[in-house]
Structure formats: C-alpha cells, structure tokens
Amino acid sequence: MKLWQKFAVGSTALISATVLAACGSSNSDSSSTSSKGGVSGSVKLWVDNTQVSSYKAIVKDFNKKYPDVKVKVTQSPNGSSNAKTDVAKDPAKAADVFEVPNDQLGQMASAGYINPLSPDATKTVKKNNVASAVKGVTWKNKLYAFPFAMQAQTLYYNKAKFSDEDVKDWDTMTSKGVVATDFTVPYNVYPIFLSAGTEMYGKSGEDLKGTNVNTQAGVNAMTWYAAQKHNKGVMQTSNVLNQLKSGKAGAILDGPWDAVNIRKLLGKNFGVAPYPTVTIGGKKVQMQAFLGIETFAVNSNTPTKSQKAAATLAEFITNKESQLRIYKDQGQIPVDKAAEASDTFTKDPVAVAVKTMAQSSHSTLMPKMPQMATLWDQAAPLINGAYSGSIKPADYMTKLTAFHNAVSKKN
C-alpha cells in the first residue's frame, strides 16, 4: 500500500482522464526503538480552548523533568465534550494525549482508540486520587485514563432572591422565586430518574440490562417533569446565565465551569449550594446530579516509540500540582486526595458544594457504556416529551419501555 501509490501518481499524468492517486498513508506503527532509561518522543496534546495557556505552563515544568519529550499543545477541535467524535473522525490524526470526559471512555476503549494504563500508572492513580475518580476511569477492570477534575452541577443562586434556607428544597424555592434550567439537555435533568430511584446500567454502571426506568419510579420521574411545565417557579431556558443576570431567574442549575462567570454576574449576591430536595412520587428525596470525571487519555494510534512519552505526559499533567494549577486558573475541582485537603480548596464555596454533590447520596457517576450515545440521544426527546406534554401520562410506560429497550441493546 505504499510503493504503488507513488507509481499511481506517475500514471496520473498520463491516463489523462480517470485518475487520482495518493501516497503514504502512514498507518502502520514504526518499529519500537525504545529509549533506554530516559523518556523521549514527540507528543501532541489536545486541551479545551480556554485552558491552552495553563497547560502550556504545565508542559514547561514537564519539560524541565523530561527534556527529551517534545510536546505540542493545541486546542481540541470541538472541545473535550466532543472528544469521541473528534477522535473517531480519524484516530491516527488525533492528538496523542487528549482531554475527555469519563462517560466516553467505554466507547473509546471498545473501539480501540485508547490504551489502558500501565500497572505502574494504575497504582499511582489509585493511590493519589479519590475513589470516585478511580471508578470513573475504570472500564472492565482496567483504568483507561488519568483523572484530574470532577464535575457535578450545583445550584447557583442570587442571595437577594433566595435565603440559604430556601435553597434546601425545590418546592420552597419554586414557590418563592424562579429556578431556570434547560429541560432539553438530559445532562441537566436525567438525574431526576435517579432521584426517583431508578438505576443507570445497574449499580456498577456496567450492567447492560440495568437501566430500570420502565418501572413506577420511572413513571414518577416523568410525572415530575410534566408538573414542572405548570410550575410558575420553574423556567425553561436555553440561556440560564442571561436569565440569572436579568433577574428573571433567581437560581440556576449549572456546572463549575461557569462558576467564574456567575460570580461576575451576581457579585456579592453570589450563592452556591448543593442541589435541594425534591418531591417525586409523593416522597421527599435528594435531587441528584451526574458526577463526571474529566480525564486525559492516551491515543492508541500514537507511534510505539512515543507511547511511553505520551503516558508520562498524561500522568504528569494530572498530578497534584497540575490539578491545583488548573483549579486555580480554571476553577476545575481536583480529584487528588492531597489537593482536596488543601486550604484554599476547603474555603471555596463552589468547591465545597461540588464536593457535597460528589457524594453518592447526591450524584451518580456517569456510566461509560458505549450505549451512552444512544441514551443521550433518546433521553432528550423523552424528557422533553414529558415536560412539554406531548407524551401523555397514559403513554409513559410504553415510552419508557421503548427507551429501556433502545438503551439496553447489545451492539
């Protein structure tokens, strides 16, 4: 597949019409010329566009320790939340180390886009990071990425509109003011199903048949969505920040990535709290959120001679110092045990709220099943259907069963 393409180029010129040719699709891995002792190679790193400068600084430190590794930091084409599609477009052209949220790891691992962590790295990651982060990167008993931050949505509110007491319960809140969120984004509202008592791919998050939404609990959740449409204190919006700023909404459900913005918008009225309790099916339960783990993974298409360098880089940029730096620059909540215990961290209300949300009583770790793609796709119209009333209560069960079947299908 190589020589002939060059010849094809030659014949192109002559066979004037039907012609086209190509040369050198470099797909095969080069022979392993592993360096002795020191780590060397050249590695491309994809990070989110706002974080480029932070990571350039971290890489500078990395190069002090590993001067033989050439690192190129660029922004990932469509952001880390689209890592799966960006990598899938052409794994060979994607970065050697890239940022990816943990729910995409299962799909990437089964497709063969990413390598498992080496036994040494596995030990380090397990030793340094909190248990939920380790679980977040584990897929079929192997670790597939280096965790560096946790993300869970929390409640951001305007202290002029809600008291600290108000925000403890959804019903109290929505009777006194307006809470805004986007019901069309399942990331925001799917956890109501979890609050209602259903599970997502079982307790382990790896059980294909474990999405038990076609139950009374599932119907209760659907009923809750439908009720919010008529709740005057709940606002459907695609732009929570704008509503918070204009004062039309007093509180929003949002993630730590927007915390800096929200602080600017609200100034001294800035308030943040864990999710309130909600009443689902006549019972008061904790409103849940998804717990996501931000990670760096190593591309399996990386040439063999740079694999070690790539893994070393991924480990370095997720170590305690790097996590703290990203926390300082970007407000990303660290998962390193030591970093979490640090002083600045415990004084930050956002970090404290996210930490609270990270407990298993308040959140569910996003599963890594490859079927998650289908789940996101199908959950959005399902929840929106219940919310907007286009799915009638009588049809809840049939729709939930159809949903359950769609997301439980083996490949």
Place this chain on the structure above:
Amino acid sequence: MFKRKNKLPPAATYREVWRKGDWATKLSFFVMGASAFKNRQWVKGAAFLIAEVAFLVWLVFGGISSLSMLSNLGTIKTKKVVYSESQGVYLTKLPDNSVVILLFGVLAVLLLVAMIGLYIVNLRATRTLYVLNRDHEHIESNHEELASLLDRRLHGVLLAVPIVGIMAFTVLPTIYMISMAFTNYNSHHSIGFSWTGFQAFQNVLSGDLAGTFFPVLGWTLVWAVCATATTFFFGVLLAMLIESKGIKHKAFWRTMFIIVYAVPQFVSLLMMAQFLDLQGPLNNLLLSWHWIAKPINFIGASANPLVARITVIVVNMWVGIPVSMLVSTAIIQNLPEDQIEAARMDGANAFQVFHSITFPQILFVMAPSLIQQFIGNINNFNVIYLLTGGYPMNNNYSGAGDTDLLVTWLYNLTFGQTQRYNASAVLGILIFIISAAFSLFAYRRTNAFKEG
C-alpha cells in the same frame, strides 16, 4: 463538423486489423503505442507506452493487493491489547483500517477502468493507422497531432484538468460513499468493518430507522415544495412591486433586500435562531408591546412542531425571496409589453393581467431553475442546521427532530453521537434516487409543456 467526419477513412474490423496488420500493428494489441512508433508519432506512442508500463508496475507492486483486499476490507477485524514489557505500557494492535482499504480499493478500480479505456483508445488509434496505411492516405505527423490538440481536439485539452478534478473530488468520493452503504461501518465497527450487503438499507427502510425515515422524508418533500413555492411566488410579487410604474430608485430598493441574502448564512441564521428564542429579543419586544401574553416558542426544542415548521418556512422566505426577486426582475424586464397592453385595452384589471399573462410567462421561463431550486431545497442544509438544528425534538424519531431534513439527519448520523456512517450513506443514496426521479419527471413534464 460533418466535413471532417467524411474525411475519416472507412472503418475496418479489429479482426481485419489483427489478421492483415503488420508486426507493429499486431504488437499494439499487447504493447500500447507500438504502431504509433512505427508511424513516427513519437509523442503519442511514448504516452501510450509510458502509461502501460506505469500501469503494469503499479499493478504488480500495489494494484493487485489493493484490489484483492477490496474483497474483505482487511483480514484483522478486532483489536488486541498487548503489554509491552520493554516500555512498561499497554499497546493496542489495531484492526486493519477498512476506511483506507476501501478508499484505495475504489481508486484501484477507477484506475483499472481508466486503463481499459485507454487500451480501447489505443486500439482505435491502431486501427485508424492501419486503415490509413492500407488506403495510402496521409498520416498525421507528430507536429500535426500536437497542433490538433488546439483545434480539433481542443475539448480534450480544456476538459482534461476539470475531469481529473471531478474524478478526484466528486466521482471517487461518491463511489466510495455508495460502497459504504453496503458495509457495517458504524460506531461499533469504526476501524475494521466488512461487507454486509443490503443490511443497512434494511435498517433504514424497515428496521429501527424506518420510523424516522418516512416521516422525515415526508417533511423534506413538504418543506421543499413550500420553500420553493413561497420564495418563488413572493419573489415575483416583490419584483413586480419594485418594477411597477412610478417607483423611483429601483436599484436602491433591490439592494436593500439583497443585503439579507449577502450576509453569510452562518451569521444571519445563527443570529436569527437567537432572535426567535423563547427568551429572545423578538419575544421580549412582542411582550413589551403587549401583543402576546406569553412568549411564543418558535423553534425551541419543545416548540410545537407545526409552529416550528411554519417558522422555518417563513425564515427561509426572508433569506430566499431576495434571490428570486432578482431573478424575476430580469425576466419581467424582458417580458413582451404588447400582450399586456392588449389585455389592458380589453379592460383586464391588474390582477387578471398578472394571473393570466405575467405569472404564466415567468413560470414558463423559470421552470428549469425552479426544478433546480426544488432539488436544492431538498438538500437545504444551512437553513435547518443553523436555524433549528432539527428542533423541536420528537420522541418518536431516532436521532432527528421535527424540522430535520434527510440531509441534516444524514449529517447527524455521521457526525453526531451515534456515528452510523453506513446508514448515512444509505440516506445519501436515497436522497439521490428521490432527486433523480423527481427531476426526470419534472423535466419531462416541462418539456412537454414547452412544446405543447
């Protein structure tokens, strides 16, 4: 044209050429260009010979393997994760990359076809030379041959580069994508995939995507009809308004409308989406004027499907009417005045003149471009993708919304969450079939209409 044809010598069958030809002619059946060399057409002979040698070398060194790999798209279909002791890391042995195998396989087939074509050209040239020799006619010299490239064979020269471009950037990709419809290339087989026959077609037409395909197809057709008809009809009216007697500064008025069309669509439509948002400026304005009691959800994810569909058609009018206004302006300016005058004399009012003279004439002239617009609207990606993104959501569909067209759904299947490349290729083929069937039908009809 016809004179030249008469100059051509009477034909001979290839059998005659083979039996009666001299050694060079016979050799030409195996070594391309041999008879051209013998007749001192060096350039042509060399071109043939080099092409053949290059082709054979390619065939031996890569062509055969490329073609044979096409049969199964690579043998290794599953990945293998191995631990490398020397490096202390896991390595993944990836499956054979079927995407590349398929692409180069298709390319190899194209090259093969091209070579066969060239071989036929070679035979023709050989026959011509044989006949000329047999009848003792003048044989073109090298110089004459080259000169003919700028005269008799000018079309070949002018078309050579464009054809290479079309082959590389249209034909090859199209054939490649058509082949993809017959594989299981999707997120579960994203590197190594295999041939699966009509499986993907089945999925779309009767399998899990059928429940989405047919409604989306229906809306695509409704949309294409409405979008084409509204922009055309109101474009004509607008043109007539501007062209009507007494209106001054016609160019200025036209320009005002053209501005909307000139703003890049990813700007105007993306912003329009925000303009129409549930909490967007338009709703806020209407609310503050007390024209509406609560905001209208025009194109949001939970909008009423009918409202959203009407909205996209209206927004499309905003973008499309200026263009059709421009086109009809030119036609109106060229309409024969006498008929209209005559009708006026007979006491027809403005509406009657429009209804029975102006409009039919414009329709007549614009029929072919209307067909093209209709096809264009079936594939109108920008308006839907940028404005609504397919919203409102529909819980009966899979991966599409109420305003999604086949083409935006195709895009979602490729670049969205589910990555069903084979299904999107099937959609592409179906869109082609629909467009082709429609235009065949429409062109027939308009031709009949014109002749009758």
Place this chain on the structure above:
Amino acid sequence: MTSYKAQRHVSLILRYVLLVLLVLVWLFPIAWIILASLSYNNTGFVSTIWPEQFTLSNYTGMLMNHQYPFMDWMRNTLLVSTVSMVLSTFITISVAYTLSRLRFAFRKKFLQIALILGMFPGFMSMIALYYILKSFNMLNLAGLTMVYVGGAGLAFYIAKGFFDTIPRSIDEAAEIDGATKWQVFLHIGLPMSRPMIVYTALTTFIAPWVDFIFSGIILSSSGNPKNYTIAYGLYNMLHSAKGTSTTFFTQFIAGCVMIAIPITILFIIMQKFYVNGITAGADKG
C-alpha cells in the same frame, strides 16, 4: 381624468408604503445583529433589541484575540479565495465553453453524468474527501483550495446557458477564416464572456468566506486556530467548549459583522452580473 390621476397617486403612495414596510421587516434582524455586536454582554445570549450598554470592546477584543486570531483567518481566507477564484473561474469557463460551443463524441454523456453527480448530496463525500486529502498529506489550506477548485468542473450550468445564447455563426465565420478553435476561444469566446467571468469569479471568491462545513472537516484536525479560514474559525468560536461560548459570543458577532460588510459590498456589485447570468441560464435550461 382627475380621479384617475388621483387614483394613480394613491396607488403609488400605497406601493411606497408597502415597500418601506417590507424593507423594514427585512432589515430589522440585520440591524439587530449590528446592534448586538455593539452591546456589552457576558452571558452568551442577547435578549434585547436595544443594547443595555454600548461598547466597541467586542470589535477590539476580536481583533486582539490571541486564542482566535482574526487577522490570520482573514489572511488565510483571502489566500484561499483568491487562488480558488483564479483556478475555478478558468475551469468553469472552459468547461462551459467546451460543452456549449464544441461538439465531440462524449459531450452528451458528460452532460448527463454531470447532472447525475450533481444530485448526490455533497455531504456524502466529506469523509472520503478527508481521507483523500490526508493521503496527499494536504489537510491544510492548499487542500481546501483543491476541494473548492475540484468542484468547479461541475458548476458550469449558468455559464453554459450564457454561451448558448451567443450565436454560433460568429465562431463559424472565424473558423472559415482559418482560425483554430483555440484562437476562437481565446479571441472571441473569452472576451465575449466578460460578464460571465466576473460573475463566476465573484461567486467563487465569496464561497470560501461563507463555507464552514468543508473547511471544518479539513482544517479542524490540525487543532491550530491559526490555520482556520474565517467562516470555520468564527463558527468554531461558538462550538468549541462548555462555558467559553459566553466569553466569546459578542466577539463572534462583531467578527461576523466585520466580514459581512465586504461580502455584502461584493454581492451588491455582483447583483447585475448575477441577474444576467441566471436569466441567460434560465432561458435555455
């Protein structure tokens, strides 16, 4: 007679009123876009018609942005569109001329094949195009230019319609005088098609400024914003990461306004040629 005149007068006024109203409706959203580009906003969403706070910082911010190098995009796009304009115009005009004025064996077949190829949705070819360019190692601006130029061979309809309207007797007269077809093309065909050349040149020049799909597919894998064209760059600003769109949203609008102005001016110039071209094409089909 006076009543008739008065009636005419009223009708004219009514038509003017209607026209003004329509123009207002048409330009209202455009005016809003410009206002939005001048408004201070940090939430990623503009919910008012009239800005709460005017500022030019969106424009200066866009021009100074290191993350999204606007000036690099301008330069890249200018480069791509100029090269593509020259090559595509030549290709389109020569294909149209050949198909309209020359007669040869596979002419009909070529027209039919072109028609068929035109009916496959362009998106189908994206993945293949990506890999073709990749195997040439051309996932860059040059490759993008090639894609634009490569499609030019099929964009001949309007130009062909134009050539069809020119009587063939002119060519024939020249050929009887001993001119070769090349000379006819060069000295008669090209000069006559000046309006068509201008029209084709302008459309091919504008195309790279508004295409965000193909440029995205081809340029995005580099991950280096310095290599983007303006349309993809701006589009990418909105779609790259959580939380960041808010920071860049108004700058995005400002950037859009900045490129929309020159394109609009080009378009207004093009109008005349556009009408001529389209009607010539429509006449003949």
